[in-house]
Each structure stands twice: as structure tokens, then as C-alpha cells.
Amino acid sequence: MTTITTSAPSPSAFLQEAEMFAELYGKQQPAFLNLRREAIAAFTKLGIPTGKHEEWKYLNLSGITTAGYRTVSPTDTHALTAKEAEQYRLAGKKSVLVVVENGRLNSAASSMNDLPSGIKIGSLSDFLGQDSVQSHLFQHADFVNEALVAMNTMLCYEPVIILVEKNAKIELPVQLSFVAVPGAESLSIPARVLVVMGDQSECTVIESYHTHGDGAPTFTNAVSEIVVGKGARYFGTKVQAEADTSKNISYHKVNMARDSYQHLTTVTLGGLLVRNNLHIRLDDVNINSYLNGLYVLNGDQVVDNHTLVDHAMPNCYSNELYKGIIDGHATGVFNGKIWVRQDAQKTNAYQSNKNLLLSNEASMNTKPQLEIYADDVKCSHGATTGQLDDEALFYLRARGIGEETARALLNHAFAADVIEQVENEELRASLLQLLEKKLK
């Protein structure tokens, strides 16, 4: 598809910072210097996308260039303590908690001392020279065409690396807690993750975004590359629970090998301007992919969910369910693309997007999209935007339940549908709690 690529002039402040960091990176991580240089060139060319760009039609990024963000520097010190970090734990006391404060690993606040066998977690400096890092880091997320990925690639300093060994079944969930600690000036936080899962391995990874304390608004630009090996099973959850002044743009690239399975749930509750890009590449045969999403918005929130399920090979299955409740002045955006390439015969791909609009100032823009180049496929999508079912409301009221309670009940049931599908029990419980809080 041809897209219009008119862009605003490149925000030179970010580029200056990137040039500044490049020298430091060059000394410490020489292996990646060239890729970072390429990312700088790409970002110079692309600039921050404007509303004229088809993929950014409903999201206004102009605030990011004009707000005068300062990118966190490798020399900033950590402020968060282990005790403070504890409140952001979502998957039970035993889970592995990795605190990423302002884009960099804060080992002191994390609880990752006795990791289960078969998994290694650390920042890039711990893994320099390792083959699996060398061959995957910066290789999957497309920085040549995606401006924000380019920006992350040129600015991120300490990517967090998770390596899961072949055949390892990691029972304990691993939570990467991205905590933004705002300061006096507006901070731009590049966060980067690489997860490499060996063949037949299994792992649950939660990526949650939080804001700790008050201060000037933050802008997080996150990129995660997830490599799922043959027959491996990846259970991912993304939770957006930042302050209502925060901006957050994240990009997930999941690369799947044959016979693999992945289940990724995106729950967006917090943040002022949030964009969740998910790019799932089904790179071989016999793959199962599930994407679920929930966004519950109010106030002036703008949340844009962009998903791309890229079927490159035959005999794969993908399913996608996104639900949203939009209240106040909020705007929801859903753009789900299913792409079936010519070789991907016998593909089954489904997608569904359902939205509830609760206020007259709220709006929802939906664009479910199918691009299909193979004939022996079954693909479908459905999208609805509407209100609660009057009959369901009546049913409850006829049984003596007040209107407000009845509405709350139905809203909750609508949203919980997505959360119920999360595999980990403790995580599911904390998500339901967060949802409860948001719906009040």
C-alpha cells in the first residue's frame, strides 16, 4: 500500500541528543554503533509522523516535538527503592520483578536474585558479545520505516535482555515494571527490551508502565523485540497504568518460529496519549497467535491500538479480540490489520473489535483491515460501536437492581471478558482490581 509520508521537520533536539550519546555507545557497545548510526539517519529522514500519515491519522504527535523533552541520560541516578517498587507488582509475591526506572534497569529495586534455572535477565552490558543478543537486538523492529522505533534505537542506552534457554519452562511470571519517575523537567524515556526464547521453551512476561510520584509529564517510547523459538510458548501482558499526564508510545515486534504459540493481552487504563503498536510476524507454519486488548478511557485520554498480524506462511491461526469503553472527552482508536501473504494458504484469521461509548464528548475511530493475497483462507473481522444493551439493562432493573449498579455490572462484564483470558491467576486478579478502580 502506498502511504503518504509527509512528515514534520525532524525534531532536532532528539537528534542532537542521539549524536551526543553515540560517542558513549561507540565506546561501550561498539557492536551496535553502526545500527544506531543507521537509526539516526532513518529518523532524520522520517521525522515525527503527522496526521497526514495514514497510520497516524487519528493520533496527534505534535506535542512531542514542542514540549521540549530531555532524554534521560546514562548518568542519571536511580531513586526508586525496592519497597517503593513493590506496589507495582501485579503477578503475586513470588513473581520475578524487574524494575526498569526511566528506561534503565534498577537492580537494587528489583527482586531477581534467585531466578529459576533456564532464564537470564540483565541489561545489555551483561550480555555483550553473546551470539543470541548479537543476532537479535535491533534486528526485528523496523527502524527504517517506523520513526518512533528509529528514535528509540538511537536513544536507548541499556536494553533489558531476557534469555530463555531451550526446553526451559519458566513457571514464575516475569514482570518488567517500567516506572517513570518524573522530575522538574519533562523527560523522554526510551525503553528497550529483547526477549529471546529458545526452542520448546515457555515463559510469561508482563510489561507494565507506571508513574511514580509527581512532576513534569513524561514521554515513554518503548520498543520490545520478542523472538519465539520453535514450539515455544509465550504469554505476554502489557499493562498501561501511568499518570493521566503521561505519553507513551510502544512498539512490540513478536517474531514466531514454526509450531510456536503466543498470547498477548494489552490492557490500557492510564496515560494521556497512548499508542500500542503490535506487530506479530508468523514466520513459519503451524503457528497460533492470540491478541487480546482492553482499553477503558475517560477524561482527555487518547489511546490508539495498532495491530498487525502478518501471516507469511501456511497453516497458521490467529485470533484477535479488542474491547473498549470510552467515557468523558476521550478518544479511542483501533486499527487492526490482518495481512495474509501469497504463500500463507490455509490461514485462519479472525478479528473482533467492540466498543462502548458512554459520553457524547467521547469518540471512537475504528479501522479493521484485511489485506489478503492468498485464496485458500478463512478470514473475518467484525467491529461494533454502540451502547449497553437496553434489554440487558431492563433484565437487571426488573430484578430490583438500580440503574447505576446495573450499568456498572454490565460495563464490568463487558471489559472483564478480555481479562478473563489472561492465563496467570494472580495477574488476572490484579488486573480485575485495576479495572474496578478505573470504572469507578
Place this chain on the structure above:
Amino acid sequence: MSEDLKILDEVTNSDYKWGFVSNIESDNAPKGLNEDIVRFISLKKSEPEWLLQWRLKAFRHWLTMTEPKWPNVSYPEIDFQDIIYYSAPKKKPTLNSLDELDPEIKATFDKLGISLIEQQRLAGVAVDAVIDSVSVKTTFRETLAELGIIFCSFSEAVHDHPELIKKYLGSVVPYTDNFYAALNSAVFSDGSFCYIPKGVRCPMELSTYFRINSAGTGQFERTLIVAEEGAQVSYLEGCTAPMRDENQLHAAVVEIVSHTDANVKYSTVQNWYPGDKNGKGGIYNFVTKRGICLGDRAKISWTQVETGSAITWKYPSVILKGDYSIGEFYSVAVTNNMQQADTGTKMIHLGKNTRSVIVSKGISCGRSQNSYRGLVKIGKNASYARNFSQCDSLLIGDKCGAHTFPYLEVANKTAKVEHEATTSKVGEDQIFYCNQRGISTEDAVNLIVNGYCKEVFNQLPMEFAVEAQKLLSISLEGSVG
């Protein structure tokens, strides 16, 4: 190769049997486009000054615009200076009777079930030799005139009813709308004008077939339909018979104005030359069609069957401004060989309790690309607006593509918007079921595809529906004989 694969292959590899006929003498303007050409066209048609000024404004605006690149189609760049913008046909080669007609075309006509009179007209047979169809047309015109219905060519309307043209021209599709609408506004050659006065229900299907001067309206056609309060009309454009045309680029504009309680139904069957198997030649059909439901309870319904053209790029739209107004869009788009279609609709809900229905059926064969692109927009004040969309695609052969790009923008909490889309191929179990009952694979494919399109064909006026069904069979069958 298995039997059904062979049939699929035949179906998708068949040639367009008619090709181009272009040896018509005409009174041409020089190639290229500039203000002088616009003046030349206006002068040729002895238009009033205000229309010339309108054309010039459109032309100047066009100069500031760039060609849209967002449709999901690809074609070599068009050189707008390499086009002849005015060409009035002088005389068509005439045949003395239908017997002189290419038997293959004759066979197609018979298959389509086109009436003898229409066959003669389509084939360019000298009509007075057989039946005086002019008198037929005149009778129709008289009946219409009695009711106060105006139905004439656009140029006639400019002279006879300037006040109506002045009032409505560009009121739905302004010349600033898009690149091709601007181009059309500057250089449009002719077209149709239709006006139904208050409370009148048009007693017959209006079709360009009944209109004198309908031949040679050229590549930049302009249609304007106005239905006054309580009026009702059904309008047919195009025909199922294969259309030969020497112009590669077609950029038509259709405007519909539907006042309070008025009801306009617009049906199109398009079967222009799609180019050869390798995508050489073929018509670029870049059309802007839009209607506005100005008053309360107004209704506009678009039905289209698109089988021809190398590239189709059109989005018949409805602006639902009046309360309780209704917009409908029913479409069947078939692409074969190297054809590309990017078509769909826009439903803009502004009034309260407005409703719209979209049913789109795409069928792609060969190496073609077929896209549905539609927008449903519910404005802030469009309380209780309701939309239902269904977009299905059928794939025949493994080298084609089917795509859906629906945009749903909702800004009112009482609105209900639903969208559904599916993509699949003709089920092997369905074919097997038919085979078991003694129906050949080819007939089975026809049967299944026709059933799949039934919902849309049901919306067409009866004769048209029968023809369209046959046309579909032919497009799929490939080998016409």
C-alpha cells in the same frame, strides 16, 4: 491438473473478446490542458459566461492539487498533457442490420438478454432502417414532460434551465473536493441532468438509453439529479453490454440532491474494457459520486455492479443531513486478470435518527486486486444514528488479492455502528455438493457466486438484475461462446 483447477484456469485466463474500436472521426481539440482548452470546450458548447468562470476556477484549483496516491492500486503515471480533452464524435460507422454484426458480440447480447432495439443501438445499427427508436424516445419524453420531469443532456439543461444548474452544480461535489473532481469540473464534456418536481413519482426507470444525445458524452461526464420534496426516481447508468471506448482515463462526477421525503435510487452497471490479460490497455475509471439527503426522511440508494475497467476507483457516498434520512450502498465488484478495484462508500451521518446500510461483495480472480474502502462517520449531533456494514470477499485462484479498509468514526454515544467482513474462497464442500447432484463444477461456481451476490442483485431494477446475473456468469465463465 484436476478438473476444477482447469476450469478455474480457463475462467481466469479468458480474453476480453471485444477489444477497442476507435476509428471514429471527430472534431478534436489539440492535446493537452490549459486555460485555452477550457475556454475552447466552453465555447464549443456555447456556454454562458458564469459556467466558463466556474470551469476556470476549477481548473486553477486543479493546478494546485496533486494526484492522490492513497488508493490500493498501482498504474503508470498519467500524463495529463497527453490527453485530448474535447472530442465530439461526428459520425459513427453504421451497419445496415444486425446480421452484419460480429457474431460473437451478437452472441453476448443474446446471452445477456438485451432487447433487439437496444442491441441495435449498442451495435451502432442505423436505427431508422429497422425501428424508429427516436419516436420511442419522444414518447417517453412527452410522458415525462407532462409530469414536469426534466430529463435531458447536461448541455441542454445549461441552456434551458440555467437557474437549476446554477443552484445545484457543485453543491454536493464542489470543484475543490478532490483531484479528479476538479479536473472534471474544468473540462466536463456532457452528461445528464434530471429534475423531479415536488410530489412527483417518476413513472419509469430513467436510463441514459432513453436520452437523445447520450452517445459520445466522452470521458469527463457530469450527472446531476435533483429530487424535490416527496419526489421519487430510479436512475440507471451504464449497461451490461461490453463498452468500447477510446479514452483511457474516465473521471466522471455524479451529484444527487434529495430533498425532504424524496427518494432517489441510482443503479450502475459498468463493463468497460478491462485491458488484456497482461494488464495492457484498459480504462482507468476514477469517479466521484456523492448524494446529499438535504431534507428530513430523504433517501438515497446506490447500487453498483462493477465488472469492467482496468482500474476502478470510486466511492459513491451519501451525506445524511436531514433527520431520519437513509443512505444505502449495495455493490458487487468483480476483478479478473490484472484488474484493480478500490471501491466502497462513505456514509456521513449528520442528522438525527439517520440510518445507513452497506453491503459490498468483492470477487477477485486471476491476478487482480480488489479492495473495499469505506467510511462511516457519525457526527456529534447525529443522535441515534444506525449503521450496518457487511463486506465480503471471495477469492478465486491463488494469485489474486482481496482487501478491506473500513473506517468507522463515531462521535455520538447513542449511535450504533456495526461492521462485518469475511474473506474466503468458494468452498470445496459446496462444489462437491453440487457435483453430487449432477451439476458441473463450472455451473456450481456460477451458482455459488450468484447466490453470494443475490443480496445486491435483488436491489437492481428487474431487467437489470437478470442481465447483471448473466453478466456475472460470463465474466466468470470467460469463454463466451
